Amino acid sequence: MQQLVNGIFLGSIYALFAMGYTLVFGVLDLLNLAHQAVFMLGAFIGWLLAVEFGWPLWAAVIGAVAAGAILGLLIERIAFAPLRGRPDAHFAGLISSIALAIVMVAVALGIFGPQTLRFPPGSFPSARVSFAGATVSVLQLVILAVAVTMMLGLNWLVASTRLGRAMRAVAENPRAARVLGINVERVTLITFMLSSALGSTAGILFALAFNSIRVEMGLAIELKGLAVIIVGGMGSLPGAMLGGLLLGLAEVFSVARIGSGWRDVVAFGLLFAILLLRPHGLLGRKRVREV
Amino acid sequence: MTAERAGAVLEVRDVHVSYGQIQAVRGVSLTVPSGSLVTLIGANGAGKSSTLAAICGLVRAKRGQVLVDGEDVTRWRSHRLVEAGVVQVPEGREILATLTIEENLQLGAWHQGRHLAEGLADVFGRFPVLADRRRLPAGTLSGGEQQMLAIGRALLARPRILLMDEPSMGLAPMLVDEVFGVIERIRAEGTTVLLVEQNAHRALQAADHGYVMETGEVILEGPASELLANERVVEAYLGEAFHEPDPAVSDGGGRFPDAAPPRC
Numbered sequence: 001m002q003q004l005v006n007g008i009f010l011g012s013i014y015a016l017f018a019m020g021y022t023l024v025f026g027v028l029d030l031l032n033l034a035h036q037a038v039f040m041l042g043a044f045i046g047w048l049l050a051v052e053f054g055w056p057l058w059a060a061v062i063g064a065v066a067a068g069a070i071l072g073l074l075i076e077r078i079a080f081a082p083l084r085g086r087p088d089a090h091f092a093g094l095i096s097s098i099a100l101a102i103v104m105v106a107v108a109l110g111i112f113g114p115q116t117l118r119f120p121p122g123s124f125p126s127a128r129v130s131f132a133g134a135t136v137s138v139l140q141l142v143i144l145a146v147a148v149t150m151m152l153g154l155n156w157l158v159a160s161t162r163l164g165r166a167m168r169a170v171a172e173n174p175r176a177a178r179v180l181g182i183n184v185e186r187v188t189l190i191t192f193m194l195s196s197a198l199g200s201t202a203g204i205l206f207a208l209a210f211n212s213i214r215v216e217m218g219l220a221i222e223l224k225g226l227a228v229i230i231v232g233g234m235g236s237l238p239g240a241m242l243g244g245l246l247l248g249l250a251e252v253f254s255v256a257r258i259g260s261g262w263r264d265v266v267a268f269g270l271l272f273a274i275l276l277l278r279p280h281g282l283l284g285r286k287r288v289r290e291v
Numbered sequence: 292m293t294a295e296r297a298g299a300v301l302e303v304r305d306v307h308v309s310y311g312q313i314q315a316v317r318g319v320s321l322t323v324p325s326g327s328l329v330t331l332i333g334a335n336g337a338g339k340s341s342t343l344a345a346i347c348g349l350v351r352a353k354r355g356q357v358l359v360d361g362e363d364v365t366r367w368r369s370h371r372l373v374e375a376g377v378v379q380v381p382e383g384r385e386i387l388a389t390l391t392i393e394e395n396l397q398l399g400a401w402h403q404g405r406h407l408a409e410g411l412a413d414v415f416g417r418f419p420v421l422a423d424r425r426r427l428p429a430g431t432l433s434g435g436e437q438q439m440l441a442i443g444r445a446l447l448a449r450p451r452i453l454l455m456d457e458p459s460m461g462l463a464p465m466l467v468d469e470v471f472g473v474i475e476r477i478r479a480e481g482t483t484v485l486l487v488e489q490n491a492h493r494a495l496q497a498a499d500h501g502y503v504m505e506t507g508e509v510i511l512e513g514p515a516s517e518l519l520a521n522e523r524v525v526e527a528y529l530g531e532a533f534h535e536p537d538p539a540v541s542d543g544g545g546r547f548p549d550a551a552p553p554r555c
């Protein structure tokens with residue numbers, strides 16, 4: 001039971017991160033490899049606001065989310081917008097977003113240094129809640145609530161709002177969206193901002209959960225996020241949620257039952273097994289897209 | 292909503308469009324008076340769709356101007372033109388197959404949110420088949436129904452100038468009749484229409500004025516009735532269509548003699 005709770009907890013952070021990835025991919029057909037750097041910077045910015053500026057924790061989290069949205073705007077403007085219209089825009093964007101990620105990591109290294117940052121003792125409420133044989137801290141509950149709220153909120157936004165309709169229209173057929181009078185450039189920008197807000201939220205939540213902030217933390221989650229969206233079905237938001245939860249559970253259970261050395265073997269092995277059974281991912285559709 | 296959708300005059304002056312080396316439109320000029328139905332006909336690849344794309348801001352005109360009510364809109368981006376009432380029903384319908392019929396229509400009203408309910412009721416009144424299936428993915432509609440959806444979606448943008456690109460393409464004769472009925476009704480309600488067609492005979496019968504394009508240029512223009520009687524038009528675009536209204540017949544790319552065409 002305790003492992004189930006921990007797995008869901010970790011998985012919800014993976015899911016949040018992966019949803020950011022898959023949102024940009026689903027709407028714009030672009031893979032933004034600077035997403036991991038947003039995750040890392042979200043953690044650092046949250047730490048900066050809470051520890052250096054003395055903001056209350058909730059305000060620091062909101063600040064990190066907002067900073068993430070701004071990072072998304074910069075990523076789109078710097079790494080993707082200049083390439084628009086090129087026949088190789090997808091591949092070129094992949095490379096330029098990697099380059100931008102390297103710059104962002106270098107900037108973080110310059111400002112915060114290579115050491116692991118931690119929140120000082122007493123930063124978090126120490127209360128714990130027990131139920132059904134498992135113990136969770138209030139902090140964990142809050143983190144889970146934030147992650148779940150943001151996931152459901154994003155799903156609702158895409159499924160039921162005017163902006164979400166426009167995003168789906170751009171995803172299916174950008175030219176048709178343009179003909180309908182949708183400002184495709186603006187929808188693109190907003191998509192990046194939402195995506196990066198999710199990424200930086202995942203980052204600050206991860207930092208709070210493990211009380212550890214390092215420049216390399218983005219690299220560690222990057223591959224997991226990509227694996228999750230492939231397993232969930234590229235571009236599928238519910239797929240990313242499900243995939244993230246599965247990965248979190250697989251990691252926690254393999255550590256508890258087999259040993260921590262086997263964590264990645266079991267987790268990624270499971271993901272490969274899923275892909276063998278469902279090549280398009282858990283909730284993926286065969287997508288036929290004209291160039 | 293009819294009264295509010297008053298027509299506007301559209302003027303295209305010496306517009307050029309290129310795709311890399313390909314010169315698709317080479318100095319086209321058109322005038323579409325307020326409230327009129329003007330048709331643009333021509334063979335495959337003549338540059339009709341490219342002309343519409345330049346009007347709608349979907350491609351940049353390399354040279355020339357587009358004016359709406361005398362205002363230069365050449366550099367406007369497509370969403371701004373739609374907001375101003377210059378709306379296209381694109382070639383091949385371009386409906387969003389994974390979105391529902393209702394969502395497609397809601398997107399048509401992107402800039403007209405305030406009038407959404409009224410507009411939806413109007414379109415569902417015109418096309419009851421859409422109302423019945425509003426919650427289904429638009430991809431489940433037949434070709435003819437998709438065309439009605441594409442037209443309905445454009446109407447929700449409350450167009451002042453409606454640009455229609457081959458709305459009868461690929462439809463059975465009965466549906467072609469229905470589409471032309473819809474077009475004539477839209478026009479009768481005061482919306483200005485520029486209709487691109489390969490079904491030249493039907494288009495000229497419905498239109499006030501016609502332009503004939505070939506290899507990127509307008510080679511002939513005049514009142515639709517005169518073009519219908521014009522020997523060259525009959526020969527190149529109408530052919531047997533006079534006796535046997537088969538859209539396939541008018542697809543044949545006609546070639547006009549090099550001699551200066553008569554300007555009617």
Ligand SMILES: Nc1ncnc2c1ncn2[C@@H]1O[C@H](COP(=O)(O)OP(=O)(O)OP(=O)(O)O)[C@@H](O)[C@H]1O
Pocket residue numbers: 310313314315333334335336337338339340341342382489
């Ligand atoms: N996106 C594009 N890139 C390159 N060339 C294009 C593009 N769109 C059109 N063309 C070329 O421009 C020319 C004019 O095409 P256009 O689609 O405007 O013709 P059309 O009169 O609408 O033809 P149709 O009746 O077949 O629809 C053609 O030679 C076509 O191949």
Ligand SMILES: [Mg+2]
Pocket residue numbers: 339340341382456
């Ligand atoms: Mg065309």
